[in-house]
Amino acid sequence: MFRSLNEIEQTVRKAARGRGLPWGIADEAGKAVRCLHQMELGGIGQLIRMLDQSDAGGVSLRLVHGGGTWTPKSGKLDPLLAGPSLCDFMDARVSSRVEMEQVACPLLLAGFLVNAVSGRRDAMRLSWSGVSLEISSGQIGIHGSDQELETGLGDHVVCERIAGLDGLPASARSGQVWVEDAAWARLEQYARRTYVEATEASRNAGAGAGLLDND
Amino acid sequence: MRLERMGAFHQTRLSFMRALLRFLKKGNWQFERTRWDIDLRGVGTAIYQASGPDRMYSLICFANDLPDEKRSDRVIAEEWDATFVLFDGVPAKEEVKRLKKNVPKQEAGHYAQTELVLSRANRSVRLFEHVVDSLSVGRQPDREKMEAVGYLMRTTAVYGNGKFGISDRERIAHRPEFTGPFRAELLSVWLIRAFTVDIAEHLATVRGGSRATRMDARIRRRLGVGNATGLGMAPFLVLHPALIHAWIQARETALARVRNIERSSSEIIRGFSLLLSRAMLGVESWGTADPRQHKRIGKLKQDLVQLAAYVKNPGLGMPYPWNSLVDWSVGNLSLEGQELAVTLVIEPHQDLVDDLAEGMSIDESRYFRINGAQAISDALGFIRETYPWALDIDFSDPASMARFWYVSEEKLEPRLGERFDEPGAEKEHPLAYARDIARLYKDLMAFQQDNPDGPVMAQFLLACPEHRHAVRRIQVVRRLPYAEIRDNLISQGMMPIDLLRCKLSFFGASKFDPKSDRWVRINMYQHAPFPDEFSQMAEDDWVYPPLIPNPG
Numbered sequence: 001m002f003r004s005l006n007e008i009e010q011t012v013r014k015a016a017r018g019r020g021l022p023w024g025i026a027d028e029a030g031k032a033v034r035c036l037h038q039m040e041l042g043g044i045g046q047l048i049r050m051l052d053q054s055d056a057g058g059v060s061l062r063l064v065h066g067g068g069t070w071t072p073k074s075g076k077l078d079p080l081l082a083g084p085s086l087c088d089f090m091d092a093r094v095s096s097r098v099e100m101e102q103v104a105c106p107l108l109l110a111g112f113l114v115n116a117v118s119g120r121r122d123a124m125r126l127s128w129s130g131v132s133l134e135i136s137s138g139q140i141g142i143h144g145s146d147q148e149l150e151t152g153l154g155d156h157v158v159c160e161r162i163a164g165l166d167g168l169p170a171s172a173r174s175g176q177v178w179v180e181d182a183a184w185a186r187l188e189q190y191a192r193r194t195y196v197e198a199t200e201a202s203r204n205a206g207a208g209a210g211l212l213d214n215d
Numbered sequence: 216m217r218l219e220r221m222g223a224f225h226q227t228r229l230s231f232m233r234a235l236l237r238f239l240k241k242g243n244w245q246f247e248r249t250r251w252d253i254d255l256r257g258v259g260t261a262i263y264q265a266s267g268p269d270r271m272y273s274l275i276c277f278a279n280d281l282p283d284e285k286r287s288d289r290v291i292a293e294e295w296d297a298t299f300v301l302f303d304g305v306p307a308k309e310e311v312k313r314l315k316k317n318v319p320k321q322e323a324g325h326y327a328q329t330e331l332v333l334s335r336a337n338r339s340v341r342l343f344e345h346v347v348d349s350l351s352v353g354r355q356p357d358r359e360k361m362e363a364v365g366y367l368m369r370t371t372a373v374y375g376n377g378k379f380g381i382s383d384r385e386r387i388a389h390r391p392e393f394t395g396p397f398r399a400e401l402l403s404v405w406l407i408r409a410f411t412v413d414i415a416e417h418l419a420t421v422r423g424g425s426r427a428t429r430m431d432a433r434i435r436r437r438l439g440v441g442n443a444t445g446l447g448m449a450p451f452l453v454l455h456p457a458l459i460h461a462w463i464q465a466r467e468t469a470l471a472r473v474r475n476i477e478r479s480s481s482e483i484i485r486g487f488s489l490l491l492s493r494a495m496l497g498v499e500s501w502g503t504a505d506p507r508q509h510k511r512i513g514k515l516k517q518d519l520v521q522l523a524a525y526v527k528n529p530g531l532g533m534p535y536p537w538n539s540l541v542d543w544s545v546g547n548l549s550l551e552g553q554e555l556a557v558t559l560v561i562e563p564h565q566d567l568v569d570d571l572a573e574g575m576s577i578d579e580s581r582y583f584r585i586n587g588a589q590a591i592s593d594a595l596g597f598i599r600e601t602y603p604w605a606l607d608i609d610f611s612d613p614a615s616m617a618r619f620w621y622v623s624e625e626k627l628e629p630r631l632g633e634r635f636d637e638p639g640a641e642k643e644h645p646l647a648y649a650r651d652i653a654r655l656y657k658d659l660m661a662f663q664q665d666n667p668d669g670p671v672m673a674q675f676l677l678a679c680p681e682h683r684h685a686v687r688r689i690q691v692v693r694r695l696p697y698a699e700i701r702d703n704l705i706s707q708g709m710m711p712i713d714l715l716r717c718k719l720s721f722f723g724a725s726k727f728d729p730k731s732d733r734w735v736r737i738n739m740y741q742h743a744p745f746p747d748e749f750s751q752m753a754e755d756d757w758v759y760p761p762l763i764p765n766p767g
Binding site: 001007023063065081094118196197198201 | 325327328376381383585621625627638642673677680681682683
């Protein structure tokens with residue numbers, strides 16, 4: 001079914017939170033996946049793959065940073081957790097290069113970085129085995145095969161600042177996006193974890209409105 | 216910005232309904248009912264078309280014959296008296312057919328990018344039936360009954376911005392007619408108002424045949440569109456700090472410009488007195504069964520008498536008359552009265568303030584990115600300076616933590632729970648910024664102590680990602696001072712309707728009628744011109760009732 005970009009952003013936000021990520025991270029995850037769809041890089045498929053790995057205990061919700069390299073506390077590194085911090089470090093010129101080990105679905109990192117450089121002259125290169133993405137405002141230059149791009153694991157992922165890419169037109173699209181119903185249903189399963197089950201008491205007291213409207 | 220004051224706001228010239236109608240008038244927009252295919256039971260399809268210099272929009276209405284027991288005020292209902300969609304352009308027959316299968320299902324339907332706004336409404340049974348009955352026998356409806364309700368139908372939801380797969384706002388936000396906040400939604404509501412009267416007149420004709428009459432135009436103008444607004448609207452204000460800043464800043468700037476006027480002409484002063492009399496009439500017809508609001512309206516009536524006395528003596532002939540009036544109001548009037556005084560002093564100064572209405576949208580993405588280079592010491596200083604009210608709250612006191620905001624599984628409705636009595640607090644939504652910033656402050660202090668070499672925010676958030684939403688908040692508020700609601704939104708005594716009233720006043724709503732501490736009924740577009748008389752009516756002089764008594 002076709003989905004609006006706002007619908008995707010909001011549902012991803014809830015799904016990320018439903019998987020256990022903090023709200024502030026979930027807010028950015030929604031925007032990152034929306035952005036990947038605008039770039040026609042199919043974010044929801046990658047996201048579900050990552051959430052499923054995470055839900056099975058294969059992805060850590062904490063990361064460890066020592067000696068300039070980010071590693072997962074156990075299992076794989078969560079790109080939804082690493083992505084926002086990556087933007088903080090690269091954007092703030094706190095660092096011009098960050099290295100990460102064992103990143104699950106590393107393509108998801110690109111969504112965060114595109115938003116970070118949006119409207120700026122900054123540019124970044126994100127690379128892992130066989131893949132290099134050159135990211136500037138509204139634009140991603142891709143080098144690598146689809147298979148390598150959509151890998152479920154980037155053993156060693158590097159993000160570094162590169163010279164600004166002037167003159168590239170923004171390629172972000174707006175409009176509806178086709179999402180397979182099964183994928184959407186899976187996303188909603190995660191989102192549903194943020195909802196509280198309704199009881200008769202909450203129905204009456206929680207929202208406060210009368211049930212009938214006949215006056 | 217304190218909650219109590221936000222809960223006393225009234226509409227102003229900058230409110231979105233008024234700005235929209237001014238825009239349509241300036242652009243010489245034309246309106247036409249292009250289809251009326253409604254049967255004898257009141258079931259069928261109607262289309263209202265709005266044509267501007269560059270584009271056309273169509274409100275497609277699907278009228279239903281709903282049994283009384285299915286009529287619910289709540290967003291969680293599944294059937295309505297009428298459902299609506301604002302369509303981008305003029306729909307072909309096939310498109311109307313497609314929409315007829317989907318729009319009556321609302322959330323459960325499938326939509327395309329051509330659909331901009333989705334909405335539904337129920338009749339006010341007591342007034343709708345009276346109006347149909349009166350018109351069917353050639354009589355105009357009873358004035359008192361009209362005043363008591365003020366609308367024939369109430370919308371129970373108005374959805375825009377990509378909800379349920381309809382068009383994202385960013386696809387239309389650059390169009391001049393939709394640059395202001397919520398304009399597509401409010402265009403829909405204004406056209407829905409025309410439909411509510413047309414369907415009543417249609418049913419009156421069905422019932423009375425040749426005896427039936429149409430509603431007098433002046434009586435008709437007393438009807439707005441009702442709306443029941445619950446907690447669904449409350450999180451919006453908290454979660455869109457940049458936008459709220461833009462709204463409040465526009466209002467504060469308008470007030471500052473007016474307060475800065477050194478002398479006003481006698482024409483403006485006469486106009487203000489006239490306006491005050493009309494506002495008094497408006498307040499006279501503001502009814503509510505809510506004891507708290509009833510008392511507030513009673514005090515407001517006294518405030519307006521006092522204000523009228525002030526306008527005579529000392530009067531407005533002194534230097535900086537509006538500044539003096541506002542200063543005087545703070546010491547002498549209730550909050551409702553002070554805020555109505557703000558609305559009224561802004562009102563006669565259209566040349567000075569109307570431009571501000573065009574600047575009430577903001578690109579929120581510009582304020583979303585976190586500045587990772589911010590020094591922790593700088594963040595701590597800012598919190599101490601800006602959030603002393605939050606740092607002073609004792610969050611170990613259960614009363615300070617009594618509530619939690621959540622979304623119910625049933626129809627995804629935002630609700631407010633009792634933290635210590637109800638399950639679900641672990642699924643709390645991030646609206647408790649007072650508590651979260653107090654926690655952030657504590658952890659930033661500890662982080663600074665552990666890292667004496669001048670750490671920055673990027674390092675803190677890498678270690679403590681759970682504070683990310685609160686860090687974003689303080690960084691937004693640093694750039695946009697009106698972005699914060701300076702109150703504890705999870706305390707025991709918090710009044711959620713204060714949030715609703717603030718937002719609805721910016722929409723341009725009136726006749727706030729609280730039904731509990733967490734939902735409110737309102738009236739939209741009461742006294743406004745209808746589309747079929749729009750071109751002949753004066754620009755933006757509709758919000759207060761006219762002084763000459765209407766017939767009926």
